[in-house]
Amino acid sequence: MTVPLELPKAIDLSHHLNSIARNRYASPLKDILNYMAQPGMISLAGGLPHPSLFPFAGASVSVYTPDTDLKHGVVPPASEQMTLAIPKTAPSKGALSLDATMQYANSMGLPELREWLHAFTRDVLSPAYANFEILLHEGNTAAWAKVCRLLLDRGDYVLLEEFSFPSAMGPWVPEGCKGVPVKMDGQGLRADDLERVLTEWETAHPGERRPRVLYTVPQGANPTGTTMSPERMRDVYDVCRRFDVIVCEDAPYHALSFRPFQITPEPVDPVGVSGEEFRRTLPPSFLKYDTEGRVIRLETFSKTLAPGSRLGYFVANPLFTERLLRATEVESQTPSGWSMAIVSQLLHTWGQAGYLQWLSNLRDSYELRRNIMCAALAKQFVALPAEQYASQVPGCEGVALYPRGTDPATIKPDQVPVASFVAPAGGMFLWIRFYLTGAPRFRELQASGHEDPEKAFMDDMWKALADNLVLLTPGSYYVPVTTTFDAATSKLPTTSERGGEPNVGFFRFAFSYGDRAEMEEGIHRVEQVVSKLWGY
Known part of the structure; x- marks a missing residue:
């Protein structure tokens, strides 16, 4: 296949926005934060607490090194750990500080962390369109609820696997929406059954709007543990493209993608590999086949770092991230400053190679x-x-x-x-x-x-x-x-x-x-x- 010299940009998918999303407007208070960053600006506008009154003089966290062997549950001794330090005030321009991360902030999330995640997404997941964006969120449960408020109208239908995570239904059931189960096999959701459901929709549901959103967990699905093959994923995406369906790819288990299993009397201890080898063997994301920007990927640190961080990120086209941003400004404002600061410092310290090695060892465990x-x-x-x-x-x-x-x-x-x-x-x-x-x-x-x-x-x-x-x-x-x-x-x-x-x-x-x-x-x-x- 010939790879284009320049990737396409996302197409216009604004017709998928529901009435709530279309009518959201930018919070005027957030504009003030942008002006405050200008050199020499004296702000008498924003109601921001003065950072000298934060009771935190600094923060340090002891963490594992990225090459820690995780398979046997042994906490490494202090001599084999790393210390992340976040001072109250930044020692240099661009450095993290509690003054900044504990303050009200841009609802997109910590810029340093978003930039790191954008590069990681580009290098590891290889989206097939050029202008994808990163927007931080408070974990995939909250993120999916925001997607529902972005795309679903009352009474809509939602496509999903025939066995799906219960909390994924929570946001839309009270809105009078209904699920449309798609049959599964050992590779997860079946493209042929998805096509059957959409092809027969007008006959089976006369007068009702065809589903426009697919919610799927393509790797390590909860509860079935299935993972889509690349061929299956391409087929599912092609059906969604032809029927103009938005794919919400919930990806908490993407890094926990295992090698084939064989029945043995004793459990096989997986052989560790380098972070680079791990990257090469990761199953693809729907983003790899998405030339139109119709995939909203939900990423989370809940399974790769810790669920208590309540931190994750959207990967989506600029239209969707802008509308999700407008919702975030007035709903949750921004993820926890503690979580963003610690995770950002951790990832910048480990680097991309270190994080991939961590994920490889985590997968082995x-x-x-x-x-x-x-x-x-x-x-x-x-x-x-x-x-x-x-x-x-x-x-x-x-x-x-x-x-x-x-x-x-x-x-x-x-x-x-x-x-x-x-x-x-x-x-x-x-x-x-x-x-x-x-x-x-x-x-x-x-x-x-x-x-x-x-x-x-x-x-x-x-x-x-x-x-x-x-x-x-x-x-x-x-x-x-x-x-x-x-x-x-x-x-x-x-x-x-x-x-x-x-x-x-x-x-x-x-x-x-x-x-x-x-x-x-x-x-x-x-x-x-x-x-x-x-x-x-």
């Missing part, structure tokens, strides 16, 4: 955790390749789990396992599908005519797991809201009413927090409950 949990499942169940042993079981992909003691030689291709999972290609979660027809209690619920036997059984199973002192997240939490919802009167649709798959249920297993002993014991407790409920 979570990949090892994934391997530990998958190996624990292989110990407690008979774990076999689904393609080889369960090829005739609908929906069974990746690894099939059979009761302990099952002889693989006796398994027939249509023999239904207890459960199955696709080893996560990134993120923090394992999404396990349970086949309920093997459980006597589920068959009783079906025979009794229960209106939702799948949910009833999975609720009972969750309680049994909690009684056995192991907590999982019910899969029902991740089902999109597809109808107008009134919290006071609405009843959630049953599995059959929402078109859910019959005779199966899901749990999300998190491998992000527990140590090896806790994960192995937790999976043992899960197997104890499963063996009782399935009666083997």
Whole structure:
């Protein structure tokens, strides 16, 4: 493919702005801050507290070096740490100071940090249009809510994965918007089903406006752990371009993209690589294929540094960042000065190469955790390749789990396992599908005519797991809201009413927090409950 000498600029997408976004105007108070920066200016205008009255004389933070081995949870000794110091007043022009970072500031965010992130985005993600911009925000949950207020009108439809993060629905459900689930497979959201939904829209929803926004987590999706291949991502983007859909790419797990998994009796310890090798093997962002500026990427430091920082950034075209800026000026004003100062100092100290090395080591740590949990499942169940042993079981992909003691030689291709999972290609979660027809209690619920036997059984199973002192997240939490919802009167649709798959249920297993002993014991407790409920 021939690479153009100059990248194109974003096209005009102003028709996507909702009435609120179109009518926002610049805060006049923020203009004053811009004039105050002029040399020799005496300001008697802004109501800014005098920095001499801030009680902070300086700040220092001890941090890891970027090449710290993170896989085994050992805090490096003080002699192997670095100290970041932020003085009260800047020692030189352009240096960080608490006087500046603790003050009211431009709502775009700390300029030094935005410049660093712009260069990082350019060098690592390679956007396919020239004039992308960076706008800091307070984390992806708040950022997505701002995008909803930018693009969605009351009663609109939102395209999203058939299993999606519950908090992603929170901003638009109260506005009377409805989700449109798009089917998934082992590579995440399916481009062919997205095209089907959009092509058939007028027939299926006569008189209703076609969805104009896709919300997706393309790497290490929550809850499924799937990651789009480059080919899949190009296909999804092409569908969105043809149907004029804005892509909101939520990317908290992009750096936590793992290498392929194989079933092993003991967890494989990932081999570390350089930051540059890590960069070369990162999966692409939608930005790489976006020549029009129709992708809004949500980046966050919650998974790469710490969630308490409440700091992240938009990557978007100038029209969208300007409208988001107008909202930020009157809603949140700016992210925390502490967070911006510390993160900016950290990234400038580490440098781009250092940050990439940190991300590489961080990826190794979570990949090892994934391997530990998958190996624990292989110990407690008979774990076999689904393609080889369960090829005739609908929906069974990746690894099939059979009761302990099952002889693989006796398994027939249509023999239904207890459960199955696709080893996560990134993120923090394992999404396990349970086949309920093997459980006597589920068959009783079906025979009794229960209106939702799948949910009833999975609720009972969750309680049994909690009684056995192991907590999982019910899969029902991740089902999109597809109808107008009134919290006071609405009843959630049953599995059959929402078109859910019959005779199966899901749990999300998190491998992000527990140590090896806790994960192995937790999976043992899960197997104890499963063996009782399935009666083997």
